[in-house]
Amino acid sequence: MHRHESCILANLNRYLPLGDSDQQLLQELEKAPCHVTENQLLWSAGDKADQLYTIKSGWACTFRDHPDGGRQVVDVLLPGDVIGLRELTFAKHLSEARMICEGIVCPFPNHKIVDFIEESTPLMVALLASLARQESILTERMLIRANRDARSCIAHFIVETYTRLSRVRDTDIHSFSLPISQRILGEILGLTSVHISRSLTTLEKDRVLIKHRHHIEIIDPEKLFEEADFDGRYLSDDMNGLRERLKQHHQ
Template sequence: MASFEQEARPAERNQRLWRPRDKVGDLYVLHSGWACTTRSSKDGDRQIIDLLLPGEIIGIQEFTFLQHNTEASMVTRGLIQPFPHENIVDIVAASTPLAIALFAKISRQEALLTERLLVTLHRSARSQVLHFVIETFLRLQKVKNVDLASFEFPVSQRLLGDILGLSPVHINRTLKTLEQDSLLKKYRDHIEVHDPERLFEEADFDDQYLSDEMNGLRTRLANISSP
């Protein structure tokens, strides 16, 4: 992996990494900061496809494409490390464990997006916001020490609405209600949770889709290799 890595470079808030129909070139390892990928409709409506957190790879879902289908940009300032997409093929050929790790990453991203779609389609706005807050906290917890009582959340109300498919007015109303109910309070760059038990109870959160376990794959590999 080290032989493929390029020098990390700073990226500014709102900096665009690529546009739709740009040729797929570098993927990026997000060393620090937050980023997102988006799609826009012909009417100009924007939908956030993915919110990327520190340690994640920006663009892994599109590395087999000739052109990007999404737009990628930074949500905050950060540090990104370019990773030429053609090197993915070399990695897959050179290392089975790394190939499995990449496959697992793509599978988990698919599970996350599927869960978010189901929540968006079948939950109230209040439940959607609570579910996303927990999801983001648990994803952050995988890469650094965070405290549920107060943790980094540099997601604007507009961006949150684009992620959940809700209007800014609806998001604002929901957040005000959650604050009045002494459940949580959103600040510009972080969230304070005042009642964790109620948070998880109201969100009806099942974290199985965020699991890092690979027992299913290990079992299948063991069956293949056994005489």
């Protein structure tokens, strides 16, 4: 994908074919791109929830702090995602949002979503589909954490990330961006740094993958998918007949 192309359009167009007017509405969200740095704060818990962001490049996360001083990452947001969509209907943010790495984001006021409801049914359905996938990722992660060992959890997250990236842009399974530290990976999966370090070491020793600082090198994709035992239905683009229903609605 070229730099000038819209990641959010590539993301939402997966669910429904968006027309010219829908694409113009999306372009409104990307009118004010700004460069953000690694670990830059986008908002704090308790801030007024009046602004969202689309991600053109880079990764972001939302997280909640624990009373004991730790934290749990809630969302990992990639190019094409909308940051803050989950908290759209709240007066104040429940979570904190930060960039994981540097990138380009486009802020826009939350009332733009209301405009979409009035102006474009397909675009609104596509946004709901994107939000539903975010929710399904959280559910899957909870189930994986409860039933898998650390090594399998890591393998599953890596395959999931590859799958999400490949839906928006061409992604090489043998080497792709993964700009997260072992600490953040532990906060995503609810695992200790010791578990993460040991598991990554054994995965490297067994010639499955090598985790570098900003990317992952997959040595044996077949073995990685086997370790992950990945069922990608929770990321499916299938809309269960809604595409056809919308076509009928607009005829």
